[in-house]
Each structure stands twice: as structure tokens, then as C-alpha cells.
Amino acid sequence: MDGFSQKEEQRLLKTLQQESDNLGLVERRKFLKNAMVMVGAGAVVAQTGSVIASSNLPPAVPSWSRKLGDGVLTNPYGLPSDYEKDTIRRTVGWLTPDRISSISMTPLHKLKGIITPNGLAFERYHGGLPDINPDEHRLIIHGLVERPLIFTMDELKRFPSVSEIKFLECPANGGMEWKAPQMEGLQFTHGMLSCCEWTGVRLSTLLDAVGVKPEGKWILAEGADGSGMTRSIPMEKALDDAIIVYAQNGEALRKEQGYPIRLMNPGWEGNTCIKWLRRLEIGDKPWYQREETSKYTDLMPDGRARKFSFVQECNSVITSPSPEVPLKVKGWYEIEGIAWSGKGKIKGVDISLDGGVSWRPAPLKGMIISKCLTRFSYMYNWQGEPLLLQSRAWDETGYVQPTFKQLRAERGGNSIYHRNAIHTWKVHSNGSVQNAQLS
């Protein structure tokens, strides 16, 4: 297993894929995980690690081993190591006229697994970040209901709760790339994306409580922020999987995410997941508010607009290598990435090394959860050749992530939203990685 050719490696992976197809889901995952490790172990060791010699030994006793450190509780609420100070959310100065109606992005290139830590989850405000006292906050549900009700936070928390790991994405994610590739970095091409464990009450539970009248078909969700952000939500979604969320990755919802409560519509545009939620009004038709007419609609080539394009369709991107994670030396690498779909589970991912001329399967790894980030992985022995790296995901509905050409042909060039096209990283022979777009 001390290294093998690209052809051998392809054959091996194909065999593994075939063998895995004969197993059940859980077994298959376990098998593929083990198989990848097996392939990887032999592969990477040929180039990784050094035989121990006096020249590469660290000090016998490093400075930090020679003294006692700080005791517990210097940080009752802990923070990352100072050595990780570059792992932060970032914004783009020119993107919006002001930072109170702007966005900051998740450093996807620094993240592993599927959970986004709360301190790094992307933020988007329409009128700045309100600082809400939870004791004074109320949720009102009214309109076409039998019993209009008003809830304190304590009351909401007495309902049975659910906890689910779901991705959250702004429909403008990748929006700066509709004309030409201009953002140099994964954090800026795909960073309006995070994935957390959300806990709260099913919206359907609260709707049971108020008793929706038969003519109630839409819900206006309103935020308590300075912009009074509103969206119209169809009753079907509310009764399906929407959650009134008060916790994120175990702890209270972060301010940036809508403290003390937000609406969570799994798999749907982030802006529909109204933050700082204060009011739900049941009506018989949508309201056509500002943020669902002038914004968050997609102007099509014929001048008409796609409205209520709620679903974040299947998408994927390679996180390593990427502009922020270049290839430093020749040898074996785990080409890794994330895939997600607002319609359900990721079913598979292919990757291409030649800009989409040929494709090979990239096994999924770890948990595969509906409307959640899913990791894919492909072991590759890079010997300095230039690459046009792409990933193409599809979901359990059969929807396949489109090429940019296909997407552009259908949607034209007016919209900034829902750009879920296959993404290209150009790997140069020096290992640097550049954002590219194939016509």
C-alpha cells in the first residue's frame, strides 16, 4: 500500500464503491469510511511523517511542558486559541452600502465535519443587530385563528422540543459570481452557509394551539429588529418541518441568529427564517412585502420575476484544496468538500479533475442527514499537474447540481440569487488555487 498509480487508485475506489453497493446503508457507510482510511493510510504515509532523527526532533521538553499553565475558570465561557485568530467571519466592504444591512461569512476553509460553531455562523442583518431582553419579548400568533395567543419565552419552552441538525444558507450565497469569478476565496464564494443543531418547538404545535381556520393558507412572520423584517410562509411548510427555535448547538440562540427566538424553515432561504421573531399572522394569501418583491425574487431573462423561490437547491463545493488551502508539496491529499440540498438527503457526489470532461465518484463520509451538510472525500496523488477541480452533487429527489452554463441558460444574468452551479477551482502547478469559471 506504499503509494499506487492513479489508475490503480481509480480501480480500487471503483471496487470499493461496487462492494459497498451490496451492503445496507449503515454498513455501507462504515465500510466506505474504513475503506477510505485504508486507501488513505497506505497512500499518505509514503509522503507524510519523517523518520525520527536528531535534526527534526522538537526540544526534549518544550517550553509549555516546563511550567504550569493557568487554572480552570480563567475563561468560564471559553474561546479559541490565540493561534486561531484568523478563523473568523469576514465581510466584503463594497458588497453593501452599510454594515447594518450587510452580511459576514463563515470561514468554510477552516471548518471540519458538519457542525458550524456558533461563533462562526454567518450573519445577515437588514437593520442591525437588536439586543433583546428575553423577559420582555413576546410571540403573538393571530389572524385567521380560533384563539389568538401571546407567548412568553417560558411558555414556549414548556412545549415539547425537537432538536435537528440543519444547514442555513442565504440565497445570495455565490451571488457575486453570476457575472464572472471575482471572489478569491471559499469564504466569499460559499460562506453564506452554516450548519447547526437547532432546538425549539415545532411551528405545527403552536398552530394546533391557536387553531388555524380552514381559510388560513399563509403566515406572515415578522421580526422585532429595526428593519421589521417580514416574509410570507405557505401553511404547508409551517405544518411540515418548520421550528420556532430558541437554541443553537445546545446553548441559547446567538444574538446574530435571532435571540431569543427565530423561525427555522429547514432547507429554505435563510431570510425566510425570520430572526428576533415577534409575530405570526395567519392569512389567506401572501402579503408581498418589500423583502419578497424588491428583494429575494429572481428577475428572469423575459422580464418576469420568479417569486417565492424558497428552496435552496442541491449544491456542493470542494473545501480542500481551495484558494485558502493550497497544495504545499507533491503527494497524496484528501480532496474534501461539502454538499447540501434543501430538498432532502445528499445521494452522491462526483468530482472532476479536468473541468467536467470526466467524473469519478467521491464517497460520502460521516452522517448523511436530510437538509444538512454532508461531507465527501476523494484520495488523490498530486504530482504538480494543473487541475480544474469540480464537484457535482445530487440529492434523493434525483435533482443534479447544474453547470453554470445550464443555470445561466435557464435563469439569465439578472438575478443575484440561487446560484448553485458546479464550482471550479483552478489548481496551478505551484499548488496555488484560484477561483475559476468555465463558460
Added chain:
Amino acid sequence: MDGFSQKEEQRLLKTLQQESDNLGLVERRKFLKNAMVMVGAGAVVAQTGSVIASSNLPPAVPSWSRKLGDGVLTNPYGLPSDYEKDTIRRTVGWLTPDRISSISMTPLHKLKGIITPNGLAFERYHGGLPDINPDEHRLIIHGLVERPLIFTMDELKRFPSVSEIKFLECPANGGMEWKAPQMEGLQFTHGMLSCCEWTGVRLSTLLDAVGVKPEGKWILAEGADGSGMTRSIPMEKALDDAIIVYAQNGEALRKEQGYPIRLMNPGWEGNTCIKWLRRLEIGDKPWYQREETSKYTDLMPDGRARKFSFVQECNSVITSPSPEVPLKVKGWYEIEGIAWSGKGKIKGVDISLDGGVSWRPAPLKGMIISKCLTRFSYMYNWQGEPLLLQSRAWDETGYVQPTFKQLRAERGGNSIYHRNAIHTWKVHSNGSVQNAQLS
């Protein structure tokens, strides 16, 4: 569904349980979740939420809706709301002579779902918190191997990675309760426990790389902290599911958790998961170092010591209500808790309202993952009666969480470790909750 008697409620839950037994695992979970919500919705609404009236309306436009908030990037690395400033790790002053060799505990009563956010994961040091420069840190693997190797962090990260959600627990968790119940609060009775998504390289992958000799049966893992913390790990565990971890909930491992790398032995004593890992030595027998002889052994009634009691056996606790989460008014509540087992998946949980005289099933909810926190839930209509609340979990191996009496009969009263007995909360008629212990 507007409220029902305890008898009706029991019958309902029994029916749900029976119906669910006829379904497959995934379907069963979905069914039970929906069923619980259904039961809960009707139940809670009878006492929760108020009909809207002028007397209970918040200001038409609260203060935070009347102004624009701060813009994005005031906190590139985000923090919780100031209103959550009590959600922190806490220590107990008298527990240890000094804070550099002490512990701080997770506020379990504040947490939802299964993920512990990194800032709240319990911390335990034996010689203070080292501040390690990852560029200078090395991992050495040597001893009974074909090719002793030394790895930089960059090199470790080139191996294929795995990400898994696993609990981590100190074997001293609950140790202050062996004599009598003395800790007033869930944070102190069970808070040496957290659950995160851990990412790293399988230890078996690295052992493949160095080539373990046939006589290599044990591994000494050594930390780079001031205490030079060491433990002997059997080869079976290393080859099974141990991971050399460098990320936690997506981001780099926190300093308190062993930045830049630690050993993770899923389901085993936290102290075996050596933090700030610098050295793995392969040997043919255990080393019997200080922290596996004078500490982390269990002195039995006959004067002999249980050694290498690695596994954290099946345990559970009710998180709500608890001393920190009293019952404030009469009515319906979701009695909720967490269960975990170092041997695999949680199979079921019963709860008792009468100190173990009678038991009723508490449905599991959310994901059920091996060696991971699992939530259970039971809807209950409290009318001011005193309760002796208990939970009893069992795992897929058939191991059932013991009573304190059973555990005490087997282990005596000398040890402070591995107290996984059924825990009792005494609920008083005023709704306050007290730590109790039944003889």
C-alpha cells in the same frame, strides 16, 4: 386534547409505544417524535400562552424595534447574548487544593439537544492549561514499531479525516455523591460531561504508518502539558475507534481540550483521551504510571483496586426539572433528560415519579448515535404533588443502569469514580427540586 388525566396519559403513551414497536427504527423514531408533539401540543396549550388582551400586550413597538442595531463584524468571532451571562462553566472551590489541577463543569441544565458548544465543554487539567504553538508542536510515534515517525500538524492533516459526535466524561462525574447527596445542582452532580463533533485521523491509520510489531500490545500516550499526563491504552482500542483529534464542533480544538491535538477514545474515561498529545510509545505491557495507579483506579471493599476501568458505563439524568430548573406553575411539562453509554447506543430509558416503585417508558427523541448523548422525554401533568424523579437507561449490550444500592453493594464506598447510579431529584410541592439519594 385539551388536557387529560394521568391515567389517560399513561394509556395514550402505552398505545403509542405499542404502535411504535410495529415500525422500523427510523419510522419508529419519526412516529414517536410526532406522537409526543401531538400529545404535547394539546396538553401544553391548556396551560400555556394567553389570549391576547390589552393587559398582556408588549409595547406595540419595543425599544429594540425603534432603532438600528450594530452592523456585522462587531464580533468577528461571536459570543452569547449578555442576557445569557449565567450560562458558564463552574467549579467547586473545595473540590481540589488548586485550580491548576482541577475541573470546571458544563451547565447541563441550560443545554438542549446533544451538542455541547465549545465554550461550555467541561475542562480538567492536571498541571494547568498550556498554550501550545501548533507550528512547533510534533507528535512522535515510537517503541515497538517498524518505522518510528514524527509528524507536524500539517502532516497529520493530510491523512483522511473522520468526524464523529461522541460524549466525553470524567470518571469522577458524580463522584462527590458516593457518601451522601451534597451537590445542589445538575451542573455539579453530572457536569463533567460534554458531547461534541470530533474530527481527526484514526489512530489505526497512524499505526499502519509506523508498522506496529507483533509484540506491541499497549500504547503509552503522553501529553505536553506541565504535568506530563500519561495513560496506557490497550492496542485493541487503538485499532478499534480511537482518533487523533484536531477539531471540535467544526473548528480547531479548544485549548482546554488539548489544542492542537488530543487522543479521543470514544466512550472511555476522559483522562485516557490525553490532551496536548506529543508522544505515543508502543510497548508490550502497560506502564502503570502515576495517573493509572494512585488515581483513576477504584479501591474495592476487599482492599484490592479495579485498574484500567476504562469504559464509562450506561448512565442517565433528568435535566428538566432539576435543582436549577424548578417547576414554576402547575400543569403540563416535558420531563426531559440525557442518557449515554460508553459501550454503544442507548436502547431505552424508563422514568419513575415515585423513587423507583413504578416505572414508565420515556421515549427517546432525536438522533440515536453510539457513545453519544441521547435525549429522552416524557410529558407529565404536574398538579403540585411531591415527586421522586428518576431515570433508568439501558444500552444495546443489555447493560442496565444500576441503583445506588446495587452499585454500592458491588463497589463499596472507597472509590470516587464510575458512579453511574440511578439519580433521584426530589420535587417539592412548591416546585423546587432537590438532590436526593434513596438508600
